[in-house]
Amino acid sequence: MGTSILLIGKPHSSKTVFLSQFYSKLQKNKSKLKLYRSVDDLSPISGAREALASGEEPQTTPSEKSVKFYLPIQMAEKQVDLKCPEYGGEQVVNIVENRELNKEWTTSIQESSSWILFIRLNNVNKPLDISDVTYSEQHQKSSKELVSEAEYKISDQSFFIELLQIFLNAKGTDYHRLNDKLKLTIVLTCWDEMNTQGKPYDELKSKLPLLLNFLESNWDKRYLNIIGLSAQGFSLTTPENKEKYKIEGPEEFGYLVLPDGTQTDDITELLQRALL
Numbered sequence: 261m262g263t264s265i266l267l268i269g270k271p272h273s274s275k276t277v278f279l280s281q282f283y284s285k286l287q288k289n290k291s292k293l294k295l296y297r298s299v300d301d302l303s304p305i306s307g308a309r310e311a312l313a314s315g316e317e318p319q320t321t322p323s324e325k326s327v328k329f330y331l332p333i334q335m336a337e338k339q340v341d342l343k344c345p346e347y348g349g350e351q352v353v354n355i356v357e358n359r360e361l362n363k364e365w366t367t368s369i370q371e372s373s374s375w376i377l378f379i380r381l382n383n384v385n386k387p388l389d390i391s392d393v394t395y396s397e398q399h400q401k402s403s404k405e406l407v408s409e410a411e412y413k414i415s416d417q418s419f420f421i422e423l424l425q426i427f428l429n430a431k432g433t434d435y436h437r438l439n440d441k442l443k444l445t446i447v448l449t450c451w452d453e454m455n456t457q458g459k460p461y462d463e464l465k466s467k468l469p470l471l472l473n474f475l476e477s478n479w480d481k482r483y484l485n486i487i488g489l490s491a492q493g494f495s496l497t498t499p500e501n502k503e504k505y506k507i508e509g510p511e512e513f514g515y516l517v518l519p520d521g522t523q524t525d526d527i528t529e530l531l532q533r534a535l536l
């Protein structure tokens with residue numbers, strides 16, 4: 261049975277690192293999920309695997325690259341052939357900018373039974389709040405500049421809402437009703453950067469309240485998951501951290517933050533939750 265999951269994320273949101281770490285953990289039996297046979301084509305993640313194994317950060321995926329990564333997964337008694345796209349996140353930015361989906365994206369959206377949206381909260385820009393701008397004669401000019409700049413750039417919250425609306429439209433969902441067919445998992449990535457003990461739901465609520473509002477007004481609770489992920493575990497910018505990867509191996513690192521705030525090293529649970 262083929263099950264197609266759509267992994268959605270802007271550039272630098274940890275998509276490639278996640279796929280690579282996910283595979284490494286499966287292969288080294290560091291997870292509940294297993295492969296029921298070997299993977300035919302590892303080329304979509306081979307560059308990232310090599311980089312991580314030598315303690316380096318993977319390269320950004322070129323914008324035009326768009327390949328499918330297939331994983332034959334044993335999930336309890338069920339065999340699931342997972343199909344997940346690996347592409348440059350720049351494509352997602354273009355979808356919202358041009359309000360346009362190409363044929364490939366339309367097919368992926370229509371075929372998919374579950375969506376996983378990666379959001380790196382540390383990279384999300386804070387929308388301009390007019391109440392933060394103190395008005396005075398001197399400020400008149402600069403605040404005007406600020407406002408006009410903001411007018412031309414859509415905020416990150418609006419970006420994600422717009423993106424989901426474009427996707428829902430392509431999927432042909434009935435927008436009069438709460439979505440109770442298509443599972444959506446919001447994944448707050450690079451969790452390690454956030455230095456927080458909070459729960460994923462609360463982090464989303466404090467950073468992107470409008471998006472959360474949109475999600476809760478459009479999805480049935482049982483079909484909406486919000487979890488945290490640190491696929492890498494920590495940044496690979498210091499020599500000590502690079503050493504850890506080289507000596508112990510990438511599969512030793514990375515964790516998920518479950519809705520109740522507890523952590524698990526088994527990042528493959530993300531897929532289990534997205535599919536059940």
Ligand SMILES: Nc1nc2c(ncn2[C@@H]2O[C@H](COP(=O)(O)OP(=O)(O)OP(=O)(O)O)[C@@H](O)[C@H]2O)c(=O)[nH]1
Nearest residue numbers: 271272273274275276277317321349490491492495
């Ligand atoms: N601290 C930290 N950094 C991470 C984590 N995951 C990824 N990174 C870093 O963030 C950068 C982007 O990660 P990628 O996996 O390449 O992101 P992507 O979503 O594939 O980006 P594009 O290919 O440009 O669409 C890289 O420099 C990674 O090393 C994480 O869990 N924690």
Ligand SMILES: [Mg+2]
Nearest residue numbers: 275276320321
């Ligand atoms: Mg990538």
